[in-house]
Amino acid sequence: MSDRMTPIPFGILMKWILEDMKKDKGVFGVRFPYKADGAALNFLGEKIETPFGPAAGPHTQLAQNIVAAYFAGSRFFELKTVQTLDGEDLPVEKPCIDARDECYNVEWSTELRVSQALGEYVKAWYILKLISKEFSLGAPDGFMFNMSVGYDLDGIKSEKIDSFIEGLKDARKTEAWRDCEAWTLANLKYFKNIDESYVKAISPAVCGSITLSTLHGCPPQEIERIASYLLDEKKLNTFIKCNPTLLGYEYARTKMDELGFSYMKFDDHHFLDDLQYADAVPMIRRLSEKAASNGLGFGVKLTNTFPVDNPNDVMAGGEMYMSGRALFPLTLEVARRLSEDFGGALRISWSGGADAENIAELYGAGIWPVTVATTLLKPGGYQRVKQLADEYAARGCEPFRGVDNEKIEKFSARASLDKKYRKPAKAAPNRKIERAVPLTDCFIAPCEEGCPIKQDVPEYIRLAGEERYGEALAVILDKNPLPFITGTICSHRCMSRCTRSFYDESVEIRSVKLLCAEKGFSEAMKALPRPAALSGARAAVIGGGPAGMAAAYFLGRSGIKATVFEKSPIFGGVVSRIIPDFRIGAEAVARDLEIVSAYGAEFVANAPRRSVAELKEAGFKYVIIANGAWKHGKLELKEGETTDVFDFLERYKKGECGELGEYVAVIGGGNTAMDAARAAKRVLGVQRVSLIYRRTKAYMPADLEELELALKEGVVFRELLAPKAFRDGTLLCVRMTLGEPDASGRRRPVETDEAVEIPADTVITAVGEEVESEFFTDNGLAVDARGRVVCGGDMSVSAAGGKPADASAASADNVYVIGDARRGPATVVEAIADARAAADAIAAAEGLTVGGTAHTDSGSAEAAIVKKGIIAAPKEPSEEAKRCLECSTVCENCADVCPNRANAVVTDAAGRPQIIHLDLMCNECGNCETFCPWKSAPYKDKFTYFATERDFADSANSGYAAAAEGYLVRLNGTVYRGGREELAAKLPAEVLSLITAAEEQLCLTSFHGIERE
Incomplete structure (x- = not known):
């Protein structure tokens, strides 16, 4: 296996294309062609039916890449840059692309030999001339190629690069041209719309324009000499590619920090060595005049990629080059400045984070042609070009009349505020399924895999889109008996894995679940499956929170009567007693209790605590412990008393939290800390709430959604602070710095000598509740070093293995521990997963059929493939099915x-x-x-x-x-x-x-x- 790609002979490529089109399969995996309507723009003496296409990068490196891009709608092709250093002599380590979010690469020119690159571009040109006419995709002269060369004048003048330039100016003498023509003439029988006269008339003028790409550090005199040579000697329409370093280090650093990309590391050496803006403007004026005197076009390409330090987590090398959405605001600012200085007259070609969401605005402002790379490296790939083409077609053909300075200025200001170009406060979670891909049958829905209960997400999303809400809720209830609770506050790990987020934003899976629960409730309740058989055995469930409620449901569905014992007056656990009403109301718990009760569960409130032995003596064969994690976590301060977050939130929910003073500090970074901070903001008299965390926001365990809500509501985040003491209305902290990653992968906080004082009348600690291990040990159950009971995979407590020697082995028989009582503070959906495992184990022990229905996803691959593109999030959850990609049906x-x-x-x-x-x-x-x-x-x-x-x-x-x-x-x-x-x-x-x-x-x-x- 080699990391060197092999050019495919012209005849084989044409045979592949013709066979695919004959079978109506598209071209090279691009299923939906763009067919131009006859209109075209004039650019540098040539015509282009759409003003965009792939940038000089991986998508213009091989003939098939260019063909795929054309088929999808591209009509302007900036060919991959060539230089004297080529082929295996080019030092590119693999992998060389990291497109997880903003994009990075460590390669800068074609990996082919220059002679091979010439052959690929000639083949691609010839193929487009054939397929444009044969398949009526557009006018045979409705596209153009633009060559790209670097990096110094001596190299460009070398025989290797000169032959490349001349070969693209007139390809007739190239071997590739002769091969293409000979094969086509010998195989005319395979074409319907191509004859000999058409073949003989194909223009060999592949390129009449060129883009100069220069390395960082190239002096302005060298850039001007090269551009002058290309204009005077080669008579080529010339664009020079500018670097974002024109903006200066201070601007770039400040902008990246402002947009949330502060983790990008770069120093000022490129900014000092590269072309300076003050030198660029007069140079561009001189070159524009030179081009005019030669009767040629001239302009600038904005921008080159942006060099940053390489953390080596994906690719090797000391430096990597950034592109994509993080580059867009920088490129826009360069465009704004140049457009202003040249009064809109300077022709600007674009490359820097363009996609379907901004290309229409760039084009409308007079900036075109536009080339793209990062968006094509995301799921959807080349097919995304079809969406760009549709956006352009809807706008219509608008000849160049100059760059609209006012539009660019407004766009630049707006882009700095647009969340599309801002890094979220928290990094995206790991999206990977922690298993190797199967050799066959690998299509899978990441949302299902991310869900602890493996909810059949695409199926119920699709049913909801068809307004079959009762059926959709039946699918949900098969694995999730708490759709109202989870439809409101689930931590939605499914959404964190959603492939749609690579296009725009995740499908709103949680909202669709709640919609199905609300609209499908009556129908689904009537259709609940009845147990196949009933058992005489009874089960006691200790704890009426989500885990206990779910256990009662699954037990009842399997035919086992459950009694739920809850020590408080209300059921729902933390959901009812702790989570504020502004996040979830009591009605959600009430509706889920109605669902759980459908299988005959008995609920006992205000129940006194009873031991496992006592419950067994009372006739319960099985005991499930689901009593949560209510023991207060401890924060050791040298001085001062704090308020536990559960105590505060429980009082807040009852309207009894009292006065907190003007300044409140909440210590912690999880969802409960966010709840406390948002609740404190709502207490009368509170002026400011500060959230104290010893790492940065990026490392907070809270869900991004909860973190952003707290920020939106005015909670002040004080990062990198470790509380030490609380006295006299002041929380005394020590400034922290981030060291090396710890076992969790988060960078370890390290103390500094700097002291920080935070005004605080009340300090609330949200540092994690703990399991009441005393309950387990009192019942003779073994606990681990963290005080958590030792359980098997089915949540059962083993009768052997580590229990105290004086405990009766029988005391652990048929005992199960689930939810927070087993895990420590966790999520509702994890509690449901535990409940299902325990209930299924009990059903199996009783010889009963495990409840539930096997669901087979019957989605349409064709329907799913059509949805591959950027789609604005709909206003209603009922429309989310239009965005679900149904990955278990087709991934690709x-x-x-x-x-x-x-x-x-x-x-x-x-x-x-x-x-x-x-x-x-x-x-x-x-x-x-x-x-x-x-x-x-x-x-x-x-x-x-x-x-x-x-x-x-x-x-x-x-x-x-x-x-x-x-x-x-x-x-x-x-x-x-x-x-x-x-x-x-x-x-x-x-x-x-x-x-x-x-x-x-x-x-x-x-x-x-x-x-x-």
């Missing part, structure tokens, strides 16, 4: 995000879509690993096609290659050789089916024997 992330189309989708004999990796088209950029929902790298872990036996031998991947007699197949490290019949006796049927599908659907027989150069 790895295929979407591969610039080279090296991960392909085929359909096996059973009609299931499968992924196969094409080794010779892969350069191991690593982007598929970023977006695969599994903890895997598809380019290493998916079944792989190898063009030669040598490539097969050079890899450890499971996969196959054609051999002299049949195939070579490697599966889990074992190599098999033989024909189909021989291999059928040795290999799983799904592997042979995948090989057959790949051979038939991807024209791979034409690839056999292609050697890497």
Whole structure:
């Protein structure tokens, strides 16, 4: 396996395209073509039907990449930059792309040899000339190529780069052109709309324009000499690519900090070494005049990528180059300044975080053509261009009349406030499923995997979209008996994993759940499945919070009568007694109690605490302990008394919290701390609430949503402070700094010598409640070092293994511990998961059928694929189904995000879509690993096609290659050789089916024997 991609011969690419179009499969995995309407813009003497396309990057490195981009709607192509240092001499370590959010890379020019790059661009040009006419995608002259070169004048004048430039100015003398023409003329029978005269008339003038890309540190005199050479000697329309360092270090640092990107590390050396703004303006004026005197066009390309220090968590190297949404505000400010200084007359081409949400505004302000890269590296891939094209088509053709300075100025100011360009206060959680990707049948819904109860999210989202709310709620109730509570305050780990968030924002799964509960309640209650059989055994549940309520439901559904004992007057636990009404009202708990009671559970309030032995003596065969974690966590201060957060919130909920004074300090960073801070803000007389945390917001355990609500309501966040004492209306703290990561992955807070005083009349501590371990030990149950009972995977307490020697072994029989009582403070949905495990274990012990229904997701792959694009969040939860990508039906992330189309989708004999990796088209950029929902790298872990036996031998991947007699197949490290019949006796049927599908659907027989150069 090599990290060098192999150019595919023209004839094979054309055969692949023609076969795909014949089968109505799109082109290179891009299913939906854009067909231009005949209108076109004039640019540098050429026509472009849409004013955008892929930037000089991974999406213009190979012919198939350019073809895929064209098919989706691109009509302007900035070809990957070439320089004298090329091919294997170019020092690019792999992986080389990190597109998790804003994008970074460590490569800066084509990884091919310059001669190969020339061949790819000529092939791509020729293919577009053919398919534009053959498939009526647009005018054959409705697109243009723009070459990109670097990095110094001597290199550009070298024979290698000069041949490249001249070859694109007139391709007739190139070997690639001769091959394209010869193949086409020999295969005219495969075309309906192409004849010999059309082929002979194809223009060999591939490029009449060029973009100069210069390295950071290139002096202004060198830039001007190169641009002058390109204008005077090469007679090319010329754009120079400017660096965002034109803004100066102070502006860039301040802006990045303001937008939440303070973690980006960079110093001022590039800003000092690069072209200075004061030098750039007169240079651009001189070059503009020179271009005019030559009858050529001139402009600037904004901007190059932005160099920052590399943390080496994904890619190697000392420096990496930032692009994407973080670059957009910087690029916009460069555009604003230049447009102002040139009165809107300077032609500006754009590259820096453009996507479907901002491209129309850029175009409307007179900034075009626009090139994109980061957005194409996200799920959806090239198909996102179709959305750009639709945005443009809706706006219509507007000739260039100058850059609108007023629009750019307003856009720049607005972008600095837009959350799209701001980093959230907390980093996105790990989205990966902590298992390796299966070799086949890998499509999976990350939202379900992120949910502790594995809720069937896409299914109920789809049913809700069809307004079948009763059926949707039935799906929810199969695994979740508390839809009103979880539909209101669930921590929604499902949403943290949602693939839609790579496009815009997560599907509002929690809101849809609540909608289904509200609208489907009556219907679903009538249709609740009855137990198949009843048991005479009874179960006692200690604790009437979410865990206890859920246990009663699952037990009753399985046929076991449950009695819930709650020590307080109300049920719902923390939800009812602690969480403020502004987050959840009593009616949510009441409705869920109604659901739980449907299976005959008995609820006893104000129940005295009884031991496990006493409950068994009372006739309960099984005991489930769900009494929560109510023991106050301790914060050791040298001086002063504080208020526990549970005490405060319980009093607040009753309206009995009393006076707090003007200044309140809340110590902690979890959801309960956010509740306390927001509640304190609502208490009469409180002027300011400060939230004290010893790390930064990024490391707070609170959900991002709760953190942002607290910020919105005016809570003052005081980060990197450790409380030490509370006296005389002052909370005394020590300033902290962040050290190296600890076992949790969070950077360890380290004390400094700096003291900080925070005004505080009341100090509330929210440092985590604890389990009442005394209850367990009093009942003879073993606890661990943290005071938590020792349980098995089904929540049962083992009769052996670590219990006190004098305890009766029988005392632990049929005892289960669930929820916060087992875990410590946790979430409602984790409590439900525990309850289900315990109830299922009890049902199995009684020989009963475990309740529940197996759900099979029956979504439509075609319907899901159509939704791949940026979609504005709807106003109503009922419309969220339009945004759900139904990943368990079709995922294809790895295929979407591969610039080279090296991960392909085929359909096996059973009609299931499968992924196969094409080794010779892969350069191991690593982007598929970023977006695969599994903890895997598809380019290493998916079944792989190898063009030669040598490539097969050079890899450890499971996969196959054609051999002299049949195939070579490697599966889990074992190599098999033989024909189909021989291999059928040795290999799983799904592997042979995948090989057959790949051979038939991807024209791979034409690839056999292609050697890497």
